[in-house]
Amino acid sequence: MMHKTLLLSLLLIHLCVGAQTIKIDIDAYRMIYSPEHHKAYAAVESQDPQYPNSILQLNPLNGTVEKHIALNGTPFILRQTADEEYLYVSYQQGPAITKIELAGFTAVNELTAGNSSILDFAVTADDDNTLLVIRGDQGYPDDIVMYKNGVLQPKQVSAGFEYYSALSIRNNGSQVYAHDRCTSGSEGLLLNILNDGLEAHGKIWDYQMPGSSFIKNHGDLLYDDSGNVLDAFSDSIPKLVARMPLYRITDEHRTGFEYSNIHGSYVYGHALNYKCYISFFHGENYNYMGSFKLDKEIEIVYDLAVVDADHFILVGLHYSGENKCLLFYTSSSKDRLVLDTKASLLKAGNRKWGD
Amino acid sequence: MIKKYLIAIIFSVFIQTCFGRNVISLPFVATDIGYSKMRGKLYALVDALDPAYGNRIVEINPTTGMVERSLYVGTEPAFLRLTSDEEYAWITFDNIPFVRRINLDSFQVDKNVYLGTTRQYVAQGHGFSTILAYNFTVLPDDDNSLVLGLQQPFNFAFDAVTLYKNDSMQPVYIKNIPQGYYPFCFEPLSRGNYILGHFQSNLNNVFSRMRKVENGIEFVDMNDSTADAIFMRNFFKVHNDTVFNAQGYVLDASDTNGLKVLGKCENQRIGDRHGFAFSQMHNAYIYPNLTDHSLYLTFYDKNTYQARDSVLLFEYPFYQLMMMLELEVIDQTKFAVLIGKDYGDFYINIVDTDPNGTGPMQADQQPEVYPIPSTGKIIVDGSPLHKRICLYDIMGKLLLVNEYDGIKAEMDLGNYQPGLYLLEVIDRNHKDISYTRKIVLQ
Numbered sequence: 001m002m003h004k005t006l007l008l009s010l011l012l013i014h015l016c017v018g019a020q021t022i023k024i025d026i027d028a029y030r031m032i033y034s035p036e037h038h039k040a041y042a043a044v045e046s047q048d049p050q051y052p053n054s055i056l057q058l059n060p061l062n063g064t065v066e067k068h069i070a071l072n073g074t075p076f077i078l079r080q081t082a083d084e085e086y087l088y089v090s091y092q093q094g095p096a097i098t099k100i101e102l103a104g105f106t107a108v109n110e111l112t113a114g115n116s117s118i119l120d121f122a123v124t125a126d127d128d129n130t131l132l133v134i135r136g137d138q139g140y141p142d143d144i145v146m147y148k149n150g151v152l153q154p155k156q157v158s159a160g161f162e163y164y165s166a167l168s169i170r171n172n173g174s175q176v177y178a179h180d181r182c183t184s185g186s187e188g189l190l191l192n193i194l195n196d197g198l199e200a201h202g203k204i205w206d207y208q209m210p211g212s213s214f215i216k217n218h219g220d221l222l223y224d225d226s227g228n229v230l231d232a233f234s235d236s237i238p239k240l241v242a243r244m245p246l247y248r249i250t251d252e253h254r255t256g257f258e259y260s261n262i263h264g265s266y267v268y269g270h271a272l273n274y275k276c277y278i279s280f281f282h283g284e285n286y287n288y289m290g291s292f293k294l295d296k297e298i299e300i301v302y303d304l305a306v307v308d309a310d311h312f313i314l315v316g317l318h319y320s321g322e323n324k325c326l327l328f329y330t331s332s333s334k335d336r337l338v339l340d341t342k343a344s345l346l347k348a349g350n351r352k353w354g355d
Numbered sequence: 356m357i358k359k360y361l362i363a364i365i366f367s368v369f370i371q372t373c374f375g376r377n378v379i380s381l382p383f384v385a386t387d388i389g390y391s392k393m394r395g396k397l398y399a400l401v402d403a404l405d406p407a408y409g410n411r412i413v414e415i416n417p418t419t420g421m422v423e424r425s426l427y428v429g430t431e432p433a434f435l436r437l438t439s440d441e442e443y444a445w446i447t448f449d450n451i452p453f454v455r456r457i458n459l460d461s462f463q464v465d466k467n468v469y470l471g472t473t474r475q476y477v478a479q480g481h482g483f484s485t486i487l488a489y490n491f492t493v494l495p496d497d498d499n500s501l502v503l504g505l506q507q508p509f510n511f512a513f514d515a516v517t518l519y520k521n522d523s524m525q526p527v528y529i530k531n532i533p534q535g536y537y538p539f540c541f542e543p544l545s546r547g548n549y550i551l552g553h554f555q556s557n558l559n560n561v562f563s564r565m566r567k568v569e570n571g572i573e574f575v576d577m578n579d580s581t582a583d584a585i586f587m588r589n590f591f592k593v594h595n596d597t598v599f600n601a602q603g604y605v606l607d608a609s610d611t612n613g614l615k616v617l618g619k620c621e622n623q624r625i626g627d628r629h630g631f632a633f634s635q636m637h638n639a640y641i642y643p644n645l646t647d648h649s650l651y652l653t654f655y656d657k658n659t660y661q662a663r664d665s666v667l668l669f670e671y672p673f674y675q676l677m678m679m680l681e682l683e684v685i686d687q688t689k690f691a692v693l694i695g696k697d698y699g700d701f702y703i704n705i706v707d708t709d710p711n712g713t714g715p716m717q718a719d720q721q722p723e724v725y726p727i728p729s730t731g732k733i734i735v736d737g738s739p740l741h742k743r744i745c746l747y748d749i750m751g752k753l754l755l756v757n758e759y760d761g762i763k764a765e766m767d768l769g770n771y772q773p774g775l776y777l778l779e780v781i782d783r784n785h786k787d788i789s790y791t792r793k794i795v796l797q
Binding site for chain 1: 406
């Protein structure tokens with residue numbers, strides 16, 4: 001009996017320990033992870049006391065700042081090239097996009113997009129010197145354009161009355177989807193990518209990814225910070241094919257999110273009742289698979305990156321605080337057990353419909 | 356195997372016997388349920404967050420509460436409607452622009468209707484939109500005809516009432532309803548030639564009548580005959596062109612000039628009465644009756660609308676149970692209910708109010724019914740215990756009652772139209788024990 005109690009206690013201890021959250025008080029806005037270099041990169045806001053207006057290179061497991069580059073403005077959006085050799089950085093104000101060579105972690109080039117601000121941009125997969133850019137002013141987009149080797153291409157698409165502010169390129173590089181995150185209509189527009197610029201493909205579509213602020217792509221599916229999944233490219237009509245029930249488990253619209261090939265899941269970092277969670281949704285049928293609870297009080301999660309099966313990085317806003325922080329989370333065996341148990345329940349036949 | 360054991364353990368924990376009633380509480384949140392009398396199965400749509408059955412349709416054995424089959428259908432399934440022949444189930448979704456049909460034999464999705472083809476309905480000046488179905492009904496005698504209420508996603512902006520038929524949206528649709536009384540729910544009348552819709556607010560309680568035409572559906576008229584609207588969910592049901600709603604009103608909808616109030620199943624108890632039904636088996640309207648600590652079902656006479664009996668389902672403090680969303684009558688004493696607190700999560704409870712008394716006929720006591728299909732003659736080869744044969748049409752209307760000796764009966768049904776019918780054989784000693792069989796006349 002005593003042996004059994006001891007074994008049970010050991011098992012419980014084993015299950016309950018192991019999770020670790022390292023909090024680094026750096027006021028980052030965005031963060032990105034490069035598997036190729038096994039480094040994390042963070043865009044730091046102007047009010048950070050130690051690294052204002054900087055790009056940091058961090059150890060992705062413990063958050064140690066290894067290198068930093070001071071910029072001439074507050075960094076906004078980070079995009080890696082497909083081969084992960086370069087990182088592009090746009091600014092919260094101003095028309096510049098800085099290109100950073102990641103191996104040496106040095107700024108190598110800077111693009112200037114006229115007199116506009118950059119609302120969003122994307123790097124084409126086949127040419128890391130071709131950028132698609134939403135240009136605008138005071139948050140209002142003017143047009144969507146292409147730059148090749150820093151040269152503005154002649155075919156451009158006017159934003160009209162739409163407030164496009166997010167771009168995602170089709171997997172085969174032939175099209176880009178422009179998303180309007182500013183209006184209640186949540187409009188979307190498909191654009192064809194040409195050699196000398198862009199052209200509108202078809203109609204503007206309403207209510208495509210309602211409530212979303214940011215979009216990413218997994219294959220040819222677009223997904224957003226609200227859990228919507230849009231088949232934007234396979235037909236002339238974009239189709240909202242799924243909605244992960246993220247809104248049921250978070251009290252803040254803003255989330256950090258990423259599709260993880262390692263977990264075969266859509267992974268969301270989010271807050272609920274001022275607690276921070278990492279939640280998983282099945283990669284094919286979008287079912288909720290479970291959550292990891294972090295031991296930090298967080299009001300909003302701004303960004304998330306998956307490092308490996310057990311390590312995650314989040315950008316969060318402190319509860320009752322003004323500054324953001326970086327969280328480096330190592331999952332426990334209990335976390336993994338929860339996820340595996342739910343995955344095995346789902347495995348009982350939760351395939352895509354029609355399978 | 357592990358899954359089966361796990362489910363069995365969970366069920367055994369939840370199964371409770373109280374005061375002579377068997378109550379099986381299923382451990383998942385459901386959004387809708389439907390019972391197939393012919394199949395003897397309960398079907399449910401499971402909430403998206405459930406780890407085992409989320410976003411699936413499940414087939415439940417109502418005797419054991421066991422999930423026998425399940426199928427992933429899409430994210431956030433909302434409404435479930437069985438076709439009148441109970442061969443298929445149609446499903447709509449909360450946030451994706453699809454309607455899907457499940458073949459209940461193979462338990463596979465066999466139709467996937469994309470609603471985006473209705474984009475032409477969107478008002479001028481907007482972009483084009485994909486469309487959601489906010490509610491719908493399946494027309495009788497046609498597994499492939501739906502009347503759908505459409506809206507823009509995430510934003511209840513009425514778009515149209517439309518008819519899906521022959522694998523496509525029909526071009527004639529209803530874009531405007533007078534005074535903006537857009538119906539929130541639909542039921543077929545006159546075997547599907549007319550469709551009744553219902554709008555309700557705290558001031559208005561309005562039925563809209565619509566008519567099926569060659570290439571779609573058209574608006575006919577409105578009727579505000581129930582007058583004293585109480586704010587309740589838009590919900591009504593139809594039995595043989597008699598309409599009954601959540602407030603207990605019973606209306607005659609057979610007159611083409613409009614609806615006429617026939618009476619009211621009076622009920623002063625607290626709680627919303629969403630889960631209600633007309634039961635052919637009980638020959639009564641059944642409404643939930645939620646007191647401050649118990650949930651009853653009350654049976655109302657179909658002619659006088661007076662309460663004639665009540666049965667206790669279970670005791671439940673009111674603060675833990677605020678609403679009964681759905682009611683399915685399984686047999687004389689067994690009911691499936693979808694209950695929940697307020698408008699939150701709803702759970703399925705299967706309640707046998709008299710577990711030692713009645714139920715479906717055991718397999719070894721069931722009669723042989725042949726030939727199926729038949730050109731007219733049907734033979735029922737039964738046991739001495741069998742007493743009565745009842746024939747119903749697919750809408751549940753009683754057509755014929757035949758008393759017999761229980762050994763063998765030959766029935767000439769040559770005068771009836773070709774189609775599907777239900778034949779019910781009732782036990783001699785236990786009038787509540789019956790066997791139902793689908794027959795086909797050619």
